[in-house]
Amino acid sequence: xxRFDYARPGDVAEAVRGGAGDHVAYLAGxxxxxxxxxxxxxxxxxxxxxxxxxxxxITDLDDGSLRLGALATNADTAYDxxxxxxxxxxxxxxxxxxSPQLRNAATNGGxxxxxxxxxxxxxxxxxxxxxxxxxxxxxxxxVNRIHAILGASDQCIATHPxxxxxALAALQAQVQVTGPEGDRTIAFADYHRLPGDxxxxxxxLKQGELVTAIDLPAExxxxxxxxxxxxxxxxxxxxxxxxxVAMRLEGDRIADVRIAxxxxxxxxxxxxxxEEAIKNERxxxxxxxxxxxxxxxxxxxxxxxxxxxxxxxxxxxxxxxxAAAGTPQSQTDKRxx
Amino acid sequence: MNDAVTIDRASAMRVAARPIATLPLSLTINGEVRALQxxxxxxxxxxxxxxxxxxxxxKGCDHGQCGACTVLIDGRRINACLxxxxxxxGAEITTIEGLGQPGELHPLQAAFIDxxxxxxxxxxxxxxxxxxxxxxxxxxxxxxxxxxxxxGNICRCGAYTNIADAVLEVLEKQA
Numbered sequence: 347x348x349r350f351d352y353a354r355p356g357d358v359a360e361a362v363r364g365g366a367g368d369h370v371a372y373l374a375g376x377x378x379x380x381x382x383x384x385x386x387x388x389x390x391x392x393x394x395x396x397x398x399x400x401x402x403x404i405t406d407l408d409d410g411s412l413r414l415g416a417l418a419t420n421a422d423t424a425y426d427x428x429x430x431x432x433x434x435x436x437x438x439x440x441x442x443x444x445s446p447q448l449r450n451a452a453t454n455g456g457x458x459x460x461x462x463x464x465x466x467x468x469x470x471x472x473x474x475x476x477x478x479x480x481x482x483x484x485x486x487x488x489v490n491r492i493h494a495i496l497g498a499s500d501q502c503i504a505t506h507p508x509x510x511x512x513a514l515a516a517l518q519a520q521v522q523v524t525g526p527e528g529d530r531t532i533a534f535a536d537y538h539r540l541p542g543d544x545x546x547x548x549x550x551l552k553q554g555e556l557v558t559a560i561d562l563p564a565e566x567x568x569x570x571x572x573x574x575x576x577x578x579x580x581x582x583x584x585x586x587x588x589x590x591v592a593m594r595l596e597g598d599r600i601a602d603v604r605i606a607x608x609x610x611x612x613x614x615x616x617x618x619x620x621e622e623a624i625k626n627e628r629x630x631x632x633x634x635x636x637x638x639x640x641x642x643x644x645x646x647x648x649x650x651x652x653x654x655x656x657x658x659x660x661x662x663x664x665x666x667x668x669a670a671a672g673t674p675q676s677q678t679d680k681r682x683x
Numbered sequence: 684m685n686d687a688v689t690i691d692r693a694s695a696m697r698v699a700a701r702p703i704a705t706l707p708l709s710l711t712i713n714g715e716v717r718a719l720q721x722x723x724x725x726x727x728x729x730x731x732x733x734x735x736x737x738x739x740x741x742k743g744c745d746h747g748q749c750g751a752c753t754v755l756i757d758g759r760r761i762n763a764c765l766x767x768x769x770x771x772x773g774a775e776i777t778t779i780e781g782l783g784q785p786g787e788l789h790p791l792q793a794a795f796i797d798x799x800x801x802x803x804x805x806x807x808x809x810x811x812x813x814x815x816x817x818x819x820x821x822x823x824x825x826x827x828x829x830x831x832x833x834x835g836n837i838c839r840c841g842a843y844t845n846i847a848d849a850v851l852e853v854l855e856k857q858a
Contacts (some may be wrong), residue, residue: 352723352769353708373770380726393723395770421759425822445835446820447813448747451766467696547780581834650715678831 347383354395358524358558366526366554374417375451377444378460386470387461387477401455401558404428409588410564413522416455416557420510423454432563434674435571435592439513440538441677442575443581455557458511458521461548462504462612462634463584465489475501483545491650492586495658496642497611500660502545503648506538507584513521513573514616515606515614516590519562524556550610567592567604572675574661575608580680583651585609587658589665598628605666607639610658617641629670632661640661652660706769712737712803713781722766728752728763731778743837751838752791753809753816754778760816762835766779779808782815790856794849802840810836815852818857826851 348532355361365372371390374397375380382388401417404426412432414423423429424440434653439637444452466484467470484504485493493503514534521532538549551557570593588608594601603624607615620640627633638659664682668675673683705720712735728745729746731754732738742837743751743762752763783789791811794800801807813836823829829850830843838846 347724349703349722349724352767354772356772373767376767376770377747377762377765379769384745393767395767397770415716446762446832447750447762447835448765449752450816451761547721581831678827681837 348386350391350393351465351574352395352573352658353392353498354398356398358399358401358556361394361396361399362525362556363556364392365556367392368553370554372556374453374456375419376456377448377452378456382461382468382526384573385468387468396556400468401681405485407561412562412564414454414560414562416522416559417653418561420444420449420454420457420580421453424449429562432566432568433513433517434568435573436510436513436517436562438571438573438674438677439575442573442585442588443509450648451510453664454510454560455507458514458557458560459549459551462506462514463507464493467504476541476548479546481520489650490648492584492609493648493651494611495645495647495651495654496607496615497540497613498646498648499541499543501543502541502612504541504545504612505609506548506611507589508614509573509575509585509608511538512585512606512614514560514562514602515616516563517562517567518604519560521549521557522559522561523555523557525552527552529558531561534614535616541612545612547582567594570595570669570672572665572673573677574665574668574675574682576657576661587654587661589658590670591665593666593669595629599626600624600629600633600670601626603637603666603669605637605662607641607658607662608655613619615641617643629666630674631667634663634666634673635659637666708772709771710771710773711775711833713777716721719768723767723769725768726764726804727756727766727768727771727776730768731763731776736776737780741805742807743806748837749806749809750813751782751806751809753813753836755816755819758816758819760813760819760835762788777812777815781810782811789815790850790853794853795846798845798849798852799842800845801842803839806836806838806840810838810846814853817850818854821830823854829854 367390373395403415405413423483424437472484519534575588590606592604624637708719741751743749747762747765783792
């Protein structure tokens with residue numbers, strides 16, 4: 347690990363002043379950053395420890411939305427009674443990820459800002475455009491079983507590793523940030539980005555900006571939802587493919603539906619046209635197949651990850667069925683029904 | 684936030700040339716208040732093992748993937764390898780040495796022996812601290828819950844069946 351200066355500001359303004367320079371990293375739960383520093387992937391010269399900032403609360407807002415503090419832990423968020431009752435999709439997705447120990451340390455803001463688990467990004471002996479711009483990509487033409495099938499570029503085929511973010515995409519959360527130029531709100535769909543020709547940029551934060559909260563809109567997807575995660579072992583593994591579905595039925599018709607995929611792209615993968623295509627339809631495997639085809643149109647294999655295309659297709663149909671039936675995937679009993 | 688951190692030579696030299704400053708740190712470790720001085724890059728795991736000779740906490744992967752370094756921080760189970768010690772100023776740490784002692788075993792330690800819940804034993808301190816964290820959390824009701832909620836602790840000997848039995852026994856006795 348590189349040597350660095352350490353600061354522990356007591357308020358947000360002081361933190362933002364400390365975070366404004368080059369080669370500064372904000373430290374929250376540390377579950378990804380410390381690991382990246384050990385691997386010499388992250389080499390900050392200054393670490394601004396934000397753990398003492400007052401950003402760990404979960405608060406009801408006047409408009410009925412729920413504000414998740416950036417420093418609330420993943421565990422405290424998943425087990426918050428309001429999250430469990432009103433946003434069970436989010437609770438389910440969080441509990442599908444990592445381990446109890448990691449969820450006790452990892453924070454909501456940190457979850458958004460965690461880096462890809464692409465092996466080439468982590469291995470400083472191999473080329474990676476995300477780690478060192480212009481160096482090339484080891485994963486293209488390399489070992490790429492875990493890599494993207496959608497939205498990749500000729501410079502980067504990494505995936506975003508989060509489960510939580512897949513649910514936040516479906517719930518259309520809003521990300522509250524502050525920084526040297528003041529406060530702003532970023533729609534979740536605009537927060538993470540596709541790699542394009544700047545794969546080193548995971549998200550649309552500007553230099554020195556700090557996530558302060560994530561707001562969940564006052565919408566009810568607490569009956570017809572699911573988070574279906576498929577991976578190499580039943581627990582404590584990243585998704586090969588995951589599907590978050592938030593649905594609202596009126597009578598026997600789909601009045602509203604959101605579908606987001608994890609494990610397949612550089613960001614949680616949504617396509618509004620896939621959702622629009624099945625609104626006002628009666629739930630059926632034929633209808634779900636229409637959505638799956640639209641969501642996966644243009645999916646490309648990188649060689650080792652061809653299986654993800656078929657797996658995602660089946661997973662979308664199964665997840666939509668689980669949501670429509672009101673039988674969400676259990677994150678304890680992993681049998682898929 | 685810090686995308687593509689590449690450091691120019693001048694910046695790297697500037698950092699390398701700096702004297703190593705240690706920072707003050709107060710921790711309560713197994714009930715004892717300790718006033719310490721640490722380099723900011725020291726993890727809690729390295730502090731415990733290398734500076735304080737509390738080697739019951741094990742270093743397995745050092746990347747948060749195995750759970751061997753699990754300790755309790757303010758009663759919650761955490762991977763000690765992924766925490767900078769300095770960031771924990773004021774915290775209360777419980778390691779395996781604080782849970783039980785030879786001749787005065789913690790109920791989980793006794794249950795692990797009774798159920799033959801280890802072979803090489805390397806993962807066991809982390810398993811037991813994690814199990815205590817699970818009990819503190821109070822969300823495990825049955826064997827399936829225990830298995831899922833103990834999934835952050837890897838056992839290369841494959842003693843999982845007996846580990847689940849041991850944890851479940853203590854959980855049910857305390858219920």
